[in-house]
Amino acid sequence: MCGIAGIIYKDGHHNVGQDMTRMLQSMKHRGPDSTGYALYAEPTENVVMRYTTANTTTPRDFEFQDRLRRNRAEAERRLAGLGAKIVTCVQETDYAFRLTLDYTDDLKKLADQIEDIPDCEVLSLGHSLEIIKDLGDAESVCAQYHLEQFQGTHAIGHVRMATESDVDISGAHPYWAYPFSDIAVVHNGQLTNYFQWRRRLERSGHRFNSECDSEIIAVYLAEKMSEGMGLKEAMEKSLDELDGVFTYICVTADALGVAKDEMAAKPLVLFEGENMIAMASEEMAIRAIIDHEIDTYDPYEGEVMVWTR
Amino acid sequence: MDALTGESQIVYDARGLVEPNAEVPKVSSIDGTTAVFDANDLTTRQINLELRWLINEQGITDVHVKNPGAKHSLGVGILTRCKITFEGSLGYFGCGVIDGPEVHIKGRVGWSACENMMSGTVVVEGNAGSLTGAAMRGGDLIIKGRLGARTGIDQKGGTILTMGSVGANTGFMMQRGRQVICGDAGHGLGDSMYDGIIYVGGKVRSLGIDCVPGEWTDADTEFIDRKFRIYELGTPPAFQKFVCGKKLYNYDSLEASERKLVL
Numbered sequence: 001m002c003g004i005a006g007i008i009y010k011d012g013h014h015n016v017g018q019d020m021t022r023m024l025q026s027m028k029h030r031g032p033d034s035t036g037y038a039l040y041a042e043p044t045e046n047v048v049m050r051y052t053t054a055n056t057t058t059p060r061d062f063e064f065q066d067r068l069r070r071n072r073a074e075a076e077r078r079l080a081g082l083g084a085k086i087v088t089c090v091q092e093t094d095y096a097f098r099l100t101l102d103y104t105d106d107l108k109k110l111a112d113q114i115e116d117i118p119d120c121e122v123l124s125l126g127h128s129l130e131i132i133k134d135l136g137d138a139e140s141v142c143a144q145y146h147l148e149q150f151q152g153t154h155a156i157g158h159v160r161m162a163t164e165s166d167v168d169i170s171g172a173h174p175y176w177a178y179p180f181s182d183i184a185v186v187h188n189g190q191l192t193n194y195f196q197w198r199r200r201l202e203r204s205g206h207r208f209n210s211e212c213d214s215e216i217i218a219v220y221l222a223e224k225m226s227e228g229m230g231l232k233e234a235m236e237k238s239l240d241e242l243d244g245v246f247t248y249i250c251v252t253a254d255a256l257g258v259a260k261d262e263m264a265a266k267p268l269v270l271f272e273g274e275n276m277i278a279m280a281s282e283e284m285a286i287r288a289i290i291d292h293e294i295d296t297y298d299p300y301e302g303e304v305m306v307w308t309r
Numbered sequence: 310m311d312a313l314t315g316e317s318q319i320v321y322d323a324r325g326l327v328e329p330n331a332e333v334p335k336v337s338s339i340d341g342t343t344a345v346f347d348a349n350d351l352t353t354r355q356i357n358l359e360l361r362w363l364i365n366e367q368g369i370t371d372v373h374v375k376n377p378g379a380k381h382s383l384g385v386g387i388l389t390r391c392k393i394t395f396e397g398s399l400g401y402f403g404c405g406v407i408d409g410p411e412v413h414i415k416g417r418v419g420w421s422a423c424e425n426m427m428s429g430t431v432v433v434e435g436n437a438g439s440l441t442g443a444a445m446r447g448g449d450l451i452i453k454g455r456l457g458a459r460t461g462i463d464q465k466g467g468t469i470l471t472m473g474s475v476g477a478n479t480g481f482m483m484q485r486g487r488q489v490i491c492g493d494a495g496h497g498l499g500d501s502m503y504d505g506i507i508y509v510g511g512k513v514r515s516l517g518i519d520c521v522p523g524e525w526t527d528a529d530t531e532f533i534d535r536k537f538r539i540y541e542l543g544t545p546p547a548f549q550k551f552v553c554g555k556k557l558y559n560y561d562s563l564e565a566s567e568r569k570l571v572l
Contacts, residue, residue: 262496264439264458264476267401267420283379283419284400293397296417297436298457301477301495 001161003030004186004268005280006249008154008256008307013042017142017150020157023285024138030281031159034172035141036133038184038251041152043128046087046100047107050123050131051075051114054095056168058119068095071117078113092145098130108179112207121170121209126182128253133172153309154256156249158186170210177222178207182253185221187214188266188281189246197242217248232306235259239302249279257306264301271296277307330354333362342370349376356383364391379419384412390429401438404431420457423450426467432540439476442469445486451540458495461488464505470536480507481517489533491546502553508533510546523552
């Protein structure tokens with residue numbers, strides 16, 4: 001089933017970590033397996049990298065702690081080798097790190113070097129995007145990663161009920177559009193031409209860290225945008241080229257867009273307020289952050305809507 | 310132990326999916342045959358238990374529910390003539406399988422509202438999601454806003470009237486009843502419908518298989534005027550009428566082997 005949510009403020013920074021947590025927690029029943037956030041703060045000169053040194057399916061044997069230490073040391077060695085200077089490093093959990101890097105070279109090279117280390121995965125890379133995802137509901141992930149104080153301009157989130165791939169961090173949404181900076185996607189639905197697109201995109205040099213069809217959408221859109229399309233145009237194109245039933249939300253450094261397939265088989269409720277746009281699979285998620293009566297509606301089938309902050 | 314409220318009193322299983330508390334909260338203010346209660350701190354199950362307790366055991370005929378908060382499955386399975394007013398929006402599956410009540414929703418309804426509605430009236434002041442009135446058997450469902458896709462799918466009777474537009478595949482496999490759409494209709498209107506009538510005031514993006522324009526009669530005018538008058542909806546727009554063309558295979562008398570030869 002899964003639940004997706006998005007929010008973009010028109011009037012600057014808000015406590016987006018807390019708002020998104022409330023939205024996702026109210027949809028816990030749609031997906032109790034894992035919870036994920038893509039949060040956007042004001043862009044910085046430094047690159048922000050979120051990465052993990054183990055997955056939840058990595059064996060917790062006697063060697064586990066040693067492997068974590070080795071993986072971290074190796075990641076830092078490789079960053080130094082690439083000339084990426086670690087400005088700050090926050091260890092969020094045993095296996096999850098947030099780094100800010102003084103680095104101006106190719107992001108793909110950076111991601112590939114880290115992900116070449118066994119069990120390591122780059123969750124996000126960019127100047128304003130931060131992807132946080134882990135097992136459990138929104139309140140537990142928020143507490144684990146201290147998201148309640150996260151100030152930002154827009155965000156998307158996802159609660160996952162695993163159906164076709166493992167319950168692990170790799171299978172959790174949102175997906176970063178490797179290797180493109182600051183683009184992420186959450187998705188509710190199934191793509192029926194997943195393998196076709198995966199092969200095409202792999203031939204173009206992209207890697208996929210999961211078996212989840214949703215990962216395709218992020219990379220697909222980012223590639224279209226890298227070819228010169230705007231976000232809306234790329235999303236409209238996806239309605240023709242991606243088969244299946246889907247509602248997805250895509251975010252970039254300054255915009256948030258939603259697309260529904262031609263069958264409108266997956267729900268999305270939309271609220272357009274004076275100072276914010278909020279959307280979710282269920283209206284109760286929007287009401288979790290608004291304390292007064294509101295008018296909401298469902299976008300129609302085949303509809304693409306984009307808001308820029 | 311302190312009384313728990315709202316989300317905190319829901320007890321979940323390991324996957325977070327169960328709400329086993331079956332105790333009627335009995336929080337209503339009752340005045341004669343009228344009752345009011347605030348649903349803000351109640352779970353879905355508690356709200357429905359309270360409604361049934363009021364209507365079935367306390368002789369209440371007019372209930373006002375404050376702050377429904379777009380919770381799912383509210384007002385379902387009410388099988389008695391009574392009035393229920395929701396002072397806000399409902400989530401998914403609101404007012405399903407009802408038989409008799411007069412419901413007023415002063416907000417929006419989510420997907421699958423009034424599924425299998427048997428009789429009564431439901432008036433929604435706002436918009437409605439997809440699958441509204443699915444498999445509806447009777448009664449009047451009035452939506453003052455717009456509707457999502459697959460409105461009245463498998464409709465077997467009653468009337469769905471919207472002042473706004475509807476999404477794709479509205480009236481899919483409709484078997485009986487009427488739909489009155491003042492706005493536009495999406496792709497595949499009335500696809501594979503068996504019977505029934507669909508009136509559209511705006512544009513139709515495309516007709517579904519075997520859905521064809523129908524001949525307008527005085528009975529159509531009388532029906533439309535009567536519904537607009539009863540629900541005080543103003544002056545009706547000019548409508549196009551659509552019915553089943555009855556050309557699909559299920560209307561012929563060919564054997565399967567003969568059909569292969571004909572088609």
